[in-house]
Amino acid sequence: MSADMPWNPEDGPPPTDEERAAAEALGAALDARSVPSDPDLRDLAGVAGRITATAHPNAERDRATAVRVTDGVLAASSPASARRQWLVRRVLPFAAAASVLLVAGGLGSRSFAPTPRNPPSISRNADDVLRAPMGDHPTSSPTARLDDARLSAWRDLMLRGGTR
Amino acid sequence: MVLNAPAAEEKALVEAAQAGDAAALRMLLERFSQPLYGAVILPRIGIAADAEDILRETLLRAMDRLGTFQWGGAGIFPWLRQIAIHQVIDHVRRVQRRTRLEERVERQAADVMPLHHAGAEDLLIDQQERALALKTMGAAMDVLNERYRQAVTLRLLEERPREECASTMGVTVGNFDVILHRALAALRKAYGVR
Known part of the structure; x- marks a missing residue:
């Protein structure tokens, strides 16, 4: 068949170059039994597929596909799968959040940890408390004052943003 | 109404599946997924990958709504078929630009009830669906x-x-x-x- 054979007017108006290119791509895709990526060609390949599926049913292929899809759907809805999905949806986010908090806490404690460069901002030395004169009030005993001082130091730390 | 043995068996399967019997559900889906795919969905879609997706959606939707199904003389296949057809129409609407008139006529075509009855042989279901697809194709070719x-x-x-x-x-x-x-x-x- 000659490549430059003229277009037959019975087949409609002469095709544009663009139509020729699209028709060739569709013809090649049908030959290769592949699905074109272009939406319009994909649509036309679907029309060709409708004709083929209607005229040439393949019961064996259809059965294999149906069994595979059915198995997948049932497996996805099985109780074990549902438990896995529940774990993924409910537990995983909390576990992830807890991990993030732990890591952040670790980083935070590093920055607050007393080091030679970063000395503790509040003295925990209780000598001054213990050496203070005792009063009459029951809560003025050295141990009570020590407790008060520790509580106060802890509260200060909390108010500065530490969570320890 | 007195049911023949295959119809009675299908009805029992449906009722068991509705009551939560996983094995009955599997038997129902395994029995009807092939005619749904090969005779209802694929001849209307033409692309195997899309047809698989539609079958998957159809089965999931059927499982979700199984409790609403009410037994009729034609069994469960027409109900499943109707879900599949609506999935096909939704798919086509997503990927193509269809006019309202075309959609309406397609829906009317989809509403045609199959001739087979509850408990019908798979082969009969398949043949009747394919006869319908051939008729549609012939009319389009004309x-x-x-x-x-x-x-x-x-x-x-x-x-x-x-x-x-x-x-x-x-x-x-x-x-x-x-x-x-x-x-x-x-x-x-x-x-x-x-």
Whole structure:
């Protein structure tokens, strides 16, 4: 068949170059039994597929596909799968959040940890408390004052943003 | 109403599945998924990957709504088929630009009830669905001009190579591609209203 054979007017108006290119791509895709990526060609390949599926049913292929899809759907809805999905949806986010908090806490404690460069901002030395004169009030005993001082130091730390 | 044995068996399976019996559900889906795929969905979609997705959606939707199904004389297949057809229409609407008129006519075509009854042999279901698909295809082919119909017949019905099709029609392969391209575009339009 000659490549430059003229277009037959019975087949409609002469095709544009663009139509020729699209028709060739569709013809090649049908030959290769592949699905074109272009939406319009994909649509036309679907029309060709409708004709083929209607005229040439393949019961064996259809059965294999149906069994595979059915198995997948049932497996996805099985109780074990549902438990896995529940774990993924409910537990995983909390576990992830807890991990993030732990890591952040670790980083935070590093920055607050007393080091030679970063000395503790509040003295925990209780000598001054213990050496203070005792009063009459029951809560003025050295141990009570020590407790008060520790509580106060802890509260200060909390108010500065530490969570320890 | 007295049911024959296969219909009674199908009804019992449906009721067990509705009551939460996983094995009964599996038997029902395994039995009907093949005619749904091969005779209802694929002949209306044409692309295997899309047809698989639609079958998956159909089965999931059927499982979700199984509790709402009420037993009728035709059994569960028409109900499943109706879900599948609506999934097909939704899919087509997503990927194509269809007019409201075309959609309405398609929905009317989808509402045609199958002739088979509850407990029918799979083969009977398959044959009746395929007869419907063939009728639709024949009606769509009838609106094509003779040359376009010849191109579709040679390439898709007789599955001949492009070169042979071109030679038979007395055109180049490039021109044959154009004729087939135009024929499929005309068929798409014809299918749209059937």
